[in-house]
Amino acid sequence: QxxxxxxxxxxxxxxxxxxxxxxxxxxxxxxxxxxxxxxxxxxxxxxxxxxxxxxxxxxxxxxxxxxxxxxxxxxxxxxxxxxxxxPGCPETYQSDESSQFQGRGQGRRGEESEQRGDRHxxxxxxxxxxxxxxxxxxxxxxxxxxxxxxxxxxxxxxxxxxxxxxxxxxxxxxxGNPQQYQQQGGRSRRYEGQGQSQSRRGQQQQGRRRGQQQQQQESFGNIFSGFDDDILSDSFNVENELARRLKGEDDQRGxxxxxxxxxxxxSPRYERGEQGERESSEHEREREREQREREREREREQRRRRQRGRGSYDNATDAASPNGLEETLCTLRLRENIDNPERADIYNPRGGRITTLNSFSLPVLSNLQLSAERGVLYRNAIVAPHYYMNSHALIYAIRGSARYQVVDDNGQTAFDGELREGQFLVIPQNFVAVKRASEQGFEWIGFRTNDVAMVNPLAGRLSAFRALPEEVIQNAFDISREESRRLKYGREELAVFSPGQRGRQ
Amino acid sequence: QxxxxxxxxxxxxxxxxxxxxxxxxxxxxxxxxxxxxxxxxxxxxxxxxxxxxxxxxxxxxxxxxxxxxxxxxxxxxxxxxxxxxxPGCPETYQSDESSQFQGRGQGRRGEESEQRGDRHxxxxxxxxxxxxxxxxxxxxxxxxxxxxxxxxxxxxxxxxxxxxxxxxxxxxxxxGNPQQYQQQGGRSRRYEGQGQSQSRRGQQQQGRRRGQQQQQQESFGNIFSGFDDDILSDSFNVENELARRLKGEDDQRGxxxxxxxxxxxxSPRYERGEQGERESSEHEREREREQREREREREREQRRRRQRGRGSYDNATDAASPNGLEETLCTLRLRENIDNPERADIYNPRGGRITTLNSFSLPVLSNLQLSAERGVLYRNAIVAPHYYMNSHALIYAIRGSARYQVVDDNGQTAFDGELREGQFLVIPQNFVAVKRASEQGFEWIGFRTNDVAMVNPLAGRLSAFRALPEEVIQNAFDISREESRRLKYGREELAVFSPGQRGRQ
Amino acid sequence: QxxxxxxxxxxxxxxxxxxxxxxxxxxxxxxxxxxxxxxxxxxxxxxxxxxxxxxxxxxxxxxxxxxxxxxxxxxxxxxxxxxxxxPGCPETYQSDESSQFQGRGQGRRGEESEQRGDRHxxxxxxxxxxxxxxxxxxxxxxxxxxxxxxxxxxxxxxxxxxxxxxxxxxxxxxxGNPQQYQQQGGRSRRYEGQGQSQSRRGQQQQGRRRGQQQQQQESFGNIFSGFDDDILSDSFNVENELARRLKGEDDQRGxxxxxxxxxxxxSPRYERGEQGERESSEHEREREREQREREREREREQRRRRQRGRGSYDNATDAASPNGLEETLCTLRLRENIDNPERADIYNPRGGRITTLNSFSLPVLSNLQLSAERGVLYRNAIVAPHYYMNSHALIYAIRGSARYQVVDDNGQTAFDGELREGQFLVIPQNFVAVKRASEQGFEWIGFRTNDVAMVNPLAGRLSAFRALPEEVIQNAFDISREESRRLKYGREELAVFSPGQRGRQ
The missing domain is CATH 2.60.120.10 (Jelly Rolls)
Structure with a gap:
């Protein structure tokens, strides 16, 4: 029943x-x-x-x-x-006819009559x-x-x-006409899955949906393809033929x-005079300039946050801003480098490094409820047993490989294997994980489902064992005081450990 | 299986x-x-x-x-x-025997012995x-x-x-005894729905519930009807007979x-002396006075928010308030006019107007997680294709009618029809919608499921097309630069467009 | 179907x-x-x-x-x-060899060679x-x-x-090896429940799970038991034998x-000189000292909150803190006394008292989304009809017993009975409840699922009836003005009422 x-x-x-x-x-x-x-x-x-x-x-x-x-x-x-x-923000990048960009453009694509610059x-x-x-x-x-x-x-x-x-x-x-994307990606895929994960109801839907798909196979398209030509034409104030182009009906490019x-x-990088210089050197200077710009952005944000409490996407349009343009949602920082070794949060020259990015360093993350960690582990180095207190972690292997072990609340091994370049491993909240890099070393990016994800390491400096009184360790594991001290102080490193010798022969 | x-x-x-x-x-x-x-x-x-x-x-x-x-x-x-x-707030409206209100009351209903004024x-x-x-x-x-x-x-x-x-x-x-309300409204209705949306389990429940309802048909009532007379009598310190009146058992009024x-x-409006004047003129002055009072309320709120960051229902009782009475939850503003044409956020004399109300203008909305938009569209005028970024929109037609088209992520038309006075249309988050008023024009109130709902218009000034570089438009739609400019700059109006000529002949 | x-x-x-x-x-x-x-x-x-x-x-x-x-x-x-x-916080409690604590310890457990103090x-x-x-x-x-x-x-x-x-x-x-805890507690229990609340799918799972459990019966353990000995040994930099002790495999203590x-x-309490004094008097002084320490903690928190808006667990690590150690998550207050009669929020010498604890008084509760109320009701005293506006309430009876009546939205009695020592009663959000202590009186602790849970009493001072205009009461219940006044002003007490006479003979 x-x-x-x-x-x-x-x-x-x-x-x-x-x-x-x-x-x-x-x-x-x-x-x-x-x-x-x-x-x-x-x-x-x-x-x-x-x-x-x-x-x-x-x-x-x-x-x-x-x-x-x-x-x-x-x-x-x-x-x-x-x-x-x-939406609602002004087009702050603009050129005029006399600008270098336009000059360059006209030089190279003179066939087009450009009467005025672009704004976006x-x-x-x-x-x-x-x-x-x-x-x-x-x-x-x-x-x-x-x-x-x-x-x-x-x-x-x-x-x-x-x-x-x-x-x-x-x-x-x-x-465009991203037909294949929509047919296979996202939601519609669910209806086409194999029986494995299908409920009876799912199968009915699948049948019904498939029918729809066959009938309407040609009607997938972009968001304009569902509108009447007249409506589009009126909305954009262009003739019907151009309006129809919005639908991308014959577009085969995906x-x-x-x-x-x-x-x-x-873009600011093109606005400078040194066009003759080599791209690489220009690129370098661009990076530097960008670095400076990002620093300035960060400073502005911190100033704002100090004034207003925790800065978030939601109150970014706060009326208290002294300057409508600079201090609003419109200049929200969306990007941050996490790979620069100099910005590492944890670094061990014999083990590797970990850099984290959360809503304190990139405030828009408080809206996404996501944060990131970038890790580099040298050959055979270890990340101590640890668990994510308030998030899941979706680990993507960028380079090399590592052996992961993940343990659940019953003390059972939920995962024990190699994570290789291009693979994802999801470590659920509170599950305890440990990893050891292979001979090739290991690099990863971790996506965490909390904008201020917290990790609790269980070994090494600043770990749970260091936080516990010796006598608690002693009685919990029924060991001697001397043994509890060795467990507590055996590793002076923090989170990223140099390769061990004891367990390997 | x-x-x-x-x-x-x-x-x-x-x-x-x-x-x-x-x-x-x-x-x-x-x-x-x-x-x-x-x-x-x-x-x-x-x-x-x-x-x-x-x-x-x-x-x-x-x-x-x-x-x-x-x-x-x-x-x-x-x-x-x-x-x-x-709850917990004082009764701030109070009268005494010598007040005009009381005087008036005694004059008209002298049969009741009123020894003191009311407080509420x-x-x-x-x-x-x-x-x-x-x-x-x-x-x-x-x-x-x-x-x-x-x-x-x-x-x-x-x-x-x-x-x-x-x-x-x-x-x-x-x-009261809102029997009919509870039997048909709200939850109990679910059990009485037709087979269409019934699971097998639902039907069992329905059977069971119906049985209950038949047995207890007379027992629906207000929240006091489930208590013992003794408990009520003790709670209110009144005799059992009056306590029993709380239950509204014989009340047939609904x-x-x-x-x-x-x-x-x-209410303040009755406290003034000019009773002889015509209601309409008094009404006018009341509106004015109210307008002023609301302005003052808003000022106080903004002052508070500037001091404390984003003012919300939750921290309204913050201990930092200098004045317990004025600055707390107790004086929370719950009402705001959204219909006054002078307060329109978007206005186009040839198209219409839209006014929005969110938690920046009415802070209690941050607790409700709702916001509102009030729109007036003149005959044949158009609201550009747009989507709600972070909310659904429940549109209620107040007057007139409009043709709506709504498109989903597959580019398929989810709705194409007339929305008429008294009807609701739900536009799901991210679905793209466009509307054209009928010959009678169109007025609506939109309820949005986010206290700072954001809309992204796709045509006109401040639209997504304006934000995109010309060359992106050009390549995305595979059109010429000149065509991309016409798409980008074809409409100088913002969101609310005058009737189009192109698409209609 | x-x-x-x-x-x-x-x-x-x-x-x-x-x-x-x-x-x-x-x-x-x-x-x-x-x-x-x-x-x-x-x-x-x-x-x-x-x-x-x-x-x-x-x-x-x-x-x-x-x-x-x-x-x-x-x-x-x-x-x-x-x-x-x-995690991430320093070990702030530390001793050295010359400390009183160590001296005492060495005196009593001289068999252990303690070369240095503990830090935790x-x-x-x-x-x-x-x-x-x-x-x-x-x-x-x-x-x-x-x-x-x-x-x-x-x-x-x-x-x-x-x-x-x-x-x-x-x-x-x-x-440890909390085998029994994990087998019976938490999640696994669900699979072993009786047929009553089992779905067909649940039963399949149950079967499968049971099989697993039988096979793996010995493998339940703590979080270390799923890791390889080598990994643990390397992580803690100890020999394999000690690493294996972490798994608690032979531990039978639960x-x-x-x-x-x-x-x-x-702990600070042991650092003082007066070891010869009686425990009880030391205990007293400790409580006093603690009281003072807690007051200081509260002051610091209020200072922080005034600076930063509403203090919460999330922004506790705010960079604005002048002092990294004192002002961070690391010194978060986790404990608060709620039983001290002097801290009662509501007190009626003839009825009893209620003390509440929410995120205003203990900020970490904003992270837990929970708050608490502690109540003492003298014999036969009454808590007025009331409902929790924005939370459920899980009431645990500490001592004595009380008769509860709880009414739902249909005016039907959802509960009418005695709540006795050691029992829980869950009062759902918005359901209206009333309680009368037995001859033994009643003490309870209420856990509420909102960090600023709000209660609305329906009788007595500051109740909903006081907030309503007399004429609304009069017309709503179809009673005379005099009766509406008796309902409104019959009880001058607030929430906790002395025993009634009217309803009891």
Missing amino acids: QQRHPLRYRSECRLDKLNNLEPSRRIEAEAGFTELWDEEEEEFKCAGAIAARHVIRRNGLFLPSFTNAPELVYVVQGSGFHGAVI QKVRFISEGDVLALPAGVTHWIYNRGQSDLVLVSVLYTANEENQLDENYRQFFLA HIVEVRDELRIL | QQRHPLRYRSECRLDKLNNLEPSRRIEAEAGFTELWDEEEEEFKCAGAIAARHVIRRNGLFLPSFTNAPELVYVVQGSGFHGAVI QKVRFISEGDVLALPAGVTHWIYNRGQSDLVLVSVLYTANEENQLDENYRQFFLA HIVEVRDELRIL | QQRHPLRYRSECRLDKLNNLEPSRRIEAEAGFTELWDEEEEEFKCAGAIAARHVIRRNGLFLPSFTNAPELVYVVQGSGFHGAVI QKVRFISEGDVLALPAGVTHWIYNRGQSDLVLVSVLYTANEENQLDENYRQFFLA HIVEVRDELRIL
């Missing part, structure tokens, strides 16, 4: 067996592809998050789009431009090691302006309270398109 | 087909009626909200009650008094165009003191975190009762 | 019948036992909370552990030490009447240093947003172990 199992906002997480996960499907486009991890995996479901990897080829443009879930992106490789549309919102330069924070519903685009592929790995946090739709991830494209010529984005 | 479909705090929203919704049932009472929208509609379920319309006839009193969900009310028509019980908490005057914010659990009553019907439309946000019960809306009456004589509420 | 019942983050609460609840199982250990209430009870499920009672015998040590849910503990009887591990984090003295707040994921231990049993009753708030796992309560032990000799915890 069917009985109800009352749930209160979450079903049971069955996490006694974790897996190192690779992407389960791939969506090709003209100038790159997207790989998605299976959102039906128990770990992702329990964490309320979805993972994706985007590869944007040289000169590729990821079309403007937005999602119902906030997204934290890590730039694994390459460099490019990122643009975010913050801020464009951000992103490169390897950057973390990019994207609040839910913000339209954004990414362009690869470098020589190599631009590789991004990202976590979409569908369980974030800013997402008021269901847990399915939905991507809304403003342009969600990442190749830019015909190089995209000439108005 | 039955398999589990793990959910994380929300089931799937099936929103590929939206509807313009009319109330599904009506609850009559002595001096008015309440109409409720069907809470089982997918849109309302997904938004976690319920809609209702109350019509209180002249001299009608909506009995004191509270609900488990915060409520945002819009006064569509008429005027009246609203009283809210803020603040009473608010409400009239057409006011928004009224009611936190969950706050007892309140409404009285129609005007000449015409007092019509209120409201949204109850059961998904608000202040509601710790389930998603069912529950109304607790302090008085949830809106007719006041025998006019309700003489102690 | 199986149909879907879409839920939005919570299933339906069936609360038409509440019960006074006693613990459903008991977990024995060497030096005490834990009793757990049945988490499958509808009331607990709906409140998203779980209740437990711990009895720690003289010299017993509750092993270091942490849970996925924040916990609010009330000390019903006895006294002891409490230690919490706040702050240890808190707890005693009867204290409330202890434990954020999720914080490792803590408790030691009974008194002469009698240390009795704790606690509520674990699994629905707190800090818990990102499912609603099951999971306890992670850092030491989760509360007996300390062999008295636990000599480094």
Whole structure:
């Protein structure tokens, strides 16, 4: 007999067996592809998050789009431009006919009659090691302006309270005809899954939905494709033919398109005089300038926070701002480098380093309810047993590999294996994990589902054992005082340990 | 085989087909009626909200009650008094025997021996165009003191975190015998729904519940009806007979009762001397005085917020207040006019106007997690394609009609039709909507499920297209630079557009 | 046919019948036992909370552990030490060889060679009447240093947003072999429940799980038992044999172990010279000193809050702190006495007293989203009809008994009975409750699921009836003006009423 199992906002997480996960499907486009991890995996479901990897080829443009879930992106490789549309904010980047940018443009593409300059919102330069924070519903685009592929790995946090739709991830494209993306990505995929994770009801839906899909197979498209031509034409005040182009009906390029010529984005880096210099040196100076700019941004933010208490996305438009332009949501910092070794929070020359990024260093993260940690572990080095107090951690292996062991509340091993480049491992909240880098060493980026995620190490300096009185350790483990001291003070290192000798022969 | 479909705090929203919704049932009472929208509609379920319309006839009193969900009310028509019980707050309205109010009262109802004046908490005057914010659990009553019907439309946000019960809306009456209200309204209705949305378990419950209802049919009542007479008698220190009157057992008047004589509420407007003047002119002056009072309230709030960071319901009782009476929860502003054309946030003399109300202008909304928009669209005018970034929008048509198109993430049309006076349309988060007023024009009130709801327009000034660099538009839609400029700059208006010519012939 | 019942983050609460609840199982250990209430009870499920009672015998040590849910503990009887591990915080309690503590220790346990003093984090003295707040994921231990049993009753708030796992309560032990605890306590219990509350799917799981349990029966253990010996040995830099002791494999003592000799915890109270004095008098002075220390802590917190707006666990590490040590998370106050009659918030010499503790008086509660009320009701005294506006209330009877009546939104009696010592009663949000102490009087501790829980009394001074205008009462209940006055002013007492005469003969 069917009985109800009352749930209160979450079903049971069955996490006694974790897996190192690779992407389960791939969506090709003209100038790159997207790989998605299976959102039906128990770990992702329990964490309320979805993972994706985007590869944007040289000169590729990821079309403007937005999602119902906030997204934290890590730039694994390459460099490019990122643009975010913050509604209500002015277009602060502008050129005029006499500007160097325009001059250059006219020189190279004289066939176009450019009577006046362009105006648009801020464009951000992103490169390897950057973390990019994207609040839910913000339209954004990414362009690869470098020589190599631009590789991004990202976590979409569908369980974030800013997402008021269901847990399915939905991507809304403003342009193109991302048919394959929508058919296979996101929500519709659920209806096409194999029987394995299907309920009876799910199968009915699947049947019904499939029918719909067959009937409407040609109707997938961007957000304009559902509107009448007349409405679009009136809205943009253009003729019907151009309005129809918004729908991208015959577009076969997918969600990442190749830019015909190089995209000439108005950006401070092009405004300087030294065009003759080598790109690399210019690039260097740009990085420096950027570094300075970011410092200034941080200073402004701290000033604001000191005035107003904890600065958050929500009160960023506070009327108390002395200056409407500088001090608002419109200048919100969305990007931060987390890879610079000089910024490491924990460093052990014999073990490696860990850098964290939370809402104290990047305030927009308090809106995303996400934070990040970037780690480098030298060969055979160890990260002490530790647990995340108030978040899950989604670990992505950037380079090398490591052996992970993860233990649950019953003391049973939920995971014991190798995590290799390109794989994700989800470590549930409070589960205890330890990792040892392989001979090749190990680098990772961790996405954590709390904007001020806290980790509690169980060995080494500043660990739980150091915090406990000796006699508590002694009695808890039924050992001698001398043994309790060795457990307590055996490691003077902090969190990242040099390779051990004792356990290896 | 039955398999589990793990959910994380929300089931799937099936929103590929939206509807313009009319109330599904009506609850009559002595001096008015309440109409409720069907809470089982997918849109309302997904938004976690319920809609209702109350019509209180002249001299009608909506009995004191509270609900488990915060409520945002819009006064569509008429005027009246609203009283809210803020626990722990003093009775700040008081009269003595020599007051004009009392004098008047004695003159007209001399049969009652009134030895001393009344004392009670603040009473608010409400009239057409006011928004009224009611936190969950706050007892309140409404009285129609005007000449015409007092019509209120409201949204109850059961998904608000202040509601710790389930998603069912529950109304607790302090008085009367609102039997019909409870049998048909709120939760019990779920058990009586038709088979359509019934699970097997639901049907069992239904059976069981129906049985209960038949047995206990006479026992529905207000919150006092479940207590022993003795307990009530002791609690109020009155004789059993009067205590029994609290239960309203023989009361047949329903949830809106007719006041025998006019309700003489102690209120600043009656304290003035000019009784001989015409009501209309007095009414005018009252409005003016009120306007001034509201301005003062706003000033005080802003002062507080500047001192304390973002002022919210939670920290309203902050010990830092210099003055216990003035600066606390007790003087929380619950009402704000949103209809005054002079307060419009967006105005286009050829298109119409939109006014918004969020927690910056009415701080209590940060507790409700709701905000409102009031719009007027002239004949054939257009609201540009736009989406709500971080909220659903529940649109109620006040007057006239408009054609809406709403598109989902697959580019498919989720709604394409007319929204007419008295109907609700729910626009889910991130879905893209456009509307064109009919020949009669269109007026609406929108309830949004975020206290700082953000809208992103896709055409016109300050739109997403303006924020994008020309070359991104050019490459995204595969059009010429000149075409991208026309898309970007074709409309100089902001959000509310004058009627188009292009799409209509 | 199986149909879907879409839920939005919570299933339906069936609360038409509440019960006074006693613990459903008991977990024995060497030096005490834990009793757990049945988490499958509808009331607990709906409140998203779980209740437990711990009895720690003289010299017993509750092993270091942490849970996925924040916990609010009330000390019903006895006294002891409490230690919490706040990660990243320094060990602020330290001794050297010449200290009195060490001297004393060496004198009594000279057999151990103590070369240097101990260092550990702050240890808190707890005693009867204290409330202890434990954020999720914080490792803590408790030691009974008194002469009698240390009795704790606690509520674990699994629905707190800090818990990102499912609603099951999971306890992670850092030491020992709490096999019985894990087999019967927390999550695994669900799989062993009787058919009553089992779904078909649940039964399958049960079968599967049981199989697992039988196979792995010996593998339950603490969090170290799932790691390889080598990894542990390297992590702690100790030999394999000692590392293996961490797993507690042969430990038969359970989760509360007996300390062999008295636990000599480094603590300010032992640092003073007067060792010859009687314990009781020393105890007295300690309480005084503690009182002063707590006052100072409160002052510091208020100062911080005045500077920063509402002080919360989240911004406790705010960079604005002038002093890294004193002003951070590391010195967070976790404990507060709620039993001292002098601190009563409401007091009626003929009725009793009520003391509340919320995040204004103990800021860490804003992280727990819990608050507490401690009540004493003299014989036959009454607590007026009241409802909790924004929380559930989990009432635990400490001494004596009371008759409770609880009424739901339909005016039906959800509970009418005696609540006796050692029982829990859950009063759902908005349900109206009244209680009358028995001849023995009544004492209770209430746990409320909101850090600023608000109560609305319906009778007496500052009640809803006082806030309503007389004419509203008159018309709502259809009574005379004189009767409405008697209802409104019949009781001059506030919330806690002296025994009534009217209803009792």
